[in-house]
Amino acid sequence: MMTPSSAVEFLIWLLIAASIIALLARRLRVPYTVSLVPGGVLLSALHLPILSPLQAGNRPNWLTPDVILIVFLPTLVFEGSIKIDMRHLVKDFAPLLLLANVSVLIATSVTGGLIHGAVGLPLVVALLFESIISATDTISGLAIFRKLKTVRRPALLIEGESLLNDGTAVVLFEILLVGMVGGRLSVLRGIGQFCLAVAGGLVLGGVLGYLANKITATVNDAPIEITLTTILAYGTYLLAGHLHLSGVIATVAAGLVVGNFGFEKVMSAQTRTAMLSFWEYAAFVINSLVFLLIGLEVRVSALLHAWRLVLFAIAAALIGRALSVYLLVPASNLIAPKISFRWQHAAVWGGLRGALALALALSLDSAFPFRSQILDMTFGVVICSILVQGLTMRPLLRFLKITGNEPNTFHDPAPASFP
Numbered sequence: 001m002m003t004p005s006s007a008v009e010f011l012i013w014l015l016i017a018a019s020i021i022a023l024l025a026r027r028l029r030v031p032y033t034v035s036l037v038p039g040g041v042l043l044s045a046l047h048l049p050i051l052s053p054l055q056a057g058n059r060p061n062w063l064t065p066d067v068i069l070i071v072f073l074p075t076l077v078f079e080g081s082i083k084i085d086m087r088h089l090v091k092d093f094a095p096l097l098l099l100a101n102v103s104v105l106i107a108t109s110v111t112g113g114l115i116h117g118a119v120g121l122p123l124v125v126a127l128l129f130e131s132i133i134s135a136t137d138t139i140s141g142l143a144i145f146r147k148l149k150t151v152r153r154p155a156l157l158i159e160g161e162s163l164l165n166d167g168t169a170v171v172l173f174e175i176l177l178v179g180m181v182g183g184r185l186s187v188l189r190g191i192g193q194f195c196l197a198v199a200g201g202l203v204l205g206g207v208l209g210y211l212a213n214k215i216t217a218t219v220n221d222a223p224i225e226i227t228l229t230t231i232l233a234y235g236t237y238l239l240a241g242h243l244h245l246s247g248v249i250a251t252v253a254a255g256l257v258v259g260n261f262g263f264e265k266v267m268s269a270q271t272r273t274a275m276l277s278f279w280e281y282a283a284f285v286i287n288s289l290v291f292l293l294i295g296l297e298v299r300v301s302a303l304l305h306a307w308r309l310v311l312f313a314i315a316a317a318l319i320g321r322a323l324s325v326y327l328l329v330p331a332s333n334l335i336a337p338k339i340s341f342r343w344q345h346a347a348v349w350g351g352l353r354g355a356l357a358l359a360l361a362l363s364l365d366s367a368f369p370f371r372s373q374i375l376d377m378t379f380g381v382v383i384c385s386i387l388v389q390g391l392t393m394r395p396l397l398r399f400l401k402i403t404g405n406e407p408n409t410f411h412d413p414a415p416a417s418f419p
Contacts, residue, residue, distance in 0.1 A: 007060050010053050011289075017043060017054075018288035033291050034390035037383065040295015054296065063293040068359035070238070072286050073166075074251050078233035079283040080163050081255025082263070082276075088156050089256070095157060095332035095339060099347075100164035101198075103324040104134045104172060111320035115377075118312055125370050128176045132360040132374070133317055133381050135169035136162050136351040158350060166356055167248035171197045173360050201246035205253025208236050212258060217266035222274040225267065229258060229275065290355040294382065303380055309373060310380030317381050321351045342400045349396055353385040 017039060025035040043054050052058055089096060111134075112127035121129070175190045212232045216225045232254055240250035263272050303310055325348045329339050339347075361378040364371045 006053065006058075010059050013051070013053050014289055014292055015285070017292060018285075021292075022288075031390055031394070033287055034386055036288060036291035037295040037298075037386050040292040041298055041300070042295075043292075044296045044298075056296075059296070062289070063297045063355075063358065063362070065359045065363035068290070068355050069363075072290055072355065073248065073359075074233045074237040075279075075282050075286050077163060077166065077237075077248055077251045078229075078255040079279040080159060081252045082229075082259030082279060084156065084160060084163075084256060084259065086256050086260040089160055092157055092160070092336060094336040095329065096160050096164060098328040098332050099157075099161045099325070101168050103161075103328055104131075104165050104168045106324040106327065107134050107317075107320035108172065109320075110323050111316045114316040114319065115313065118316075119309060119373075121370060121373065124176065124180050125374070128173065128180065129313070129374050129377055130317070130320065131169060131173040131176055132378055133353050133357045134172070134320075135166045135356050136321075136353065158347070163252050164249070167198065167201065167246040167252065169356070170248055170360070171246050177364075197244065197246045198249055200243065201240050201249030202253045204240055204243065204245055205236055205250035205255075206257055208232060208239075208250075209254035209257025209262075212254070213262040213266050216262060220268060220271070222271040225271050226275055226278050229279075232258065291386070294355065294358065294386070298379060298383060299376075302376055303383070306373070306376040306380075310376060313377035314381055314384045317353075318348075322348045325351075342402060345400060346393075346397060346402060349389055350393055351385075352389055353382045357382055 018036065021035050021039040022032050024030075025032045028035075043051060044056065047055065108127055108130040111130040112123065115121055115126035115129060116123045119126070171194050175193055179190065209232065212228060216228055219225055219228075233251055236254045237247040237251045240247040263275070267275065325344055329344050329347075333339060357378055361375050364374065368374075
């Protein structure tokens with residue numbers, strides 16, 4: 001029976017494991033977040049008495065939709081959004097809008113169609129699966145970009161896309177799921193719900209962020225102001241959910257308002273430093289827990305048993321991602337600063353999937369038809385994404401000659417430099 005003391009013991013063991021893996025990853029020069037997943041798999045396989053709190057049956061089940069979507073996700077989204085300069089988002093509005101919204105719809109249609117045609121899953125089920133894995137989790141990819149000191153604008157675009165398309169994917173998943181359960185899936189009604197959830201989330205988050213700035217302007221106490229931003233992050237997310245709006249989009253909007261207007265205008269330098277340190281540490285802890293939990297919960301035997309299905313799901317997901325990027329980026333190049341072919345290649349391979357995909361898949365009811373196949377495909381895509389794409393991202397960037405020595409633009413220096 002799980003008790004509060006055993007849950008705390010489990011948390012301590014996870015933090016110990018995360019610290020050791022972080023030190024080893026630094027020495028081996030391996031991306032930290034990528035190394036956590038095989039670390040979790042290894043810990044789950046080691047049946048040592050001292051590691052009994054980490055073994056299946058003894059550990060609490062934290063890799064659940066409630067924990068990931070309500071406890072983990074608001075922190076990751078808010079921490080990412082307070083660091084983004086809104087001026088860059090406005091400047092790159094066209095590519096971000098296409099990659100974070102239209103790209104999800106294209107990838108869902110392409111991958112869902114491929115799964116339906118080749119595997120034989122009903123079309124709606126196949127589309128639901130792709131909506132689950134359509135959100136790109138670029139935590140690992142972004143860490144690699146920063147490690148190599150690549151130009152700033154691409155890293156910002158990657159982070160902006162991951163923050164915004166999380167909300168798009170969740171809304172699309174909910175619309176498809178409700179349509180399946182209700183037996184009726186109306187395209188026009190779905191589009192209306194989608195637009196309302198996204199637009200309403202933006203407005204709600206912006207208003208709450210503005211009110212939070214007004215309150216913090218009357219306070220000059222770092223712990224209190226940090227507490228207020230914590231309330232803002234989680235309160236915005238939960239309130240949006242109650243109003244049937246996008247909690248992710250609302251939290252992103254609130255974070256953008258606080259980061260772009262609150263930090264400079266209403267917070268002292270000391271408070272601003274403490275605030276950033278708090279949210280950076282919170283994101284580090286939660287990222288560590290999420291990736292370790294993924295490693296601990298990987299069902300290796302199930303993935304091996306369904307290897308054909310898993311491999312096809314991985315291929316279909318990559319095809320859907322590639323088509324969405326290669327079709328939409330040329331369109332954004334017509335009205336925004338150009339994104340070169342080299343960066344398009346990096347964007348395709350850097351579209352990593354993570355904890356949000358697992359949370360959506362696990363949220364399906366145990367009686368949901370084809371749930372086991374969806375879980376196997378989702379775990380397979382996530383593991384391949386983190387390990388294969390994550391570990392090969394750095395060599396790919398070097399092969400494409402994407403380094404910090406380039407000018408701060410997506411243009412290639414000359415046509416001859418194309419890989």
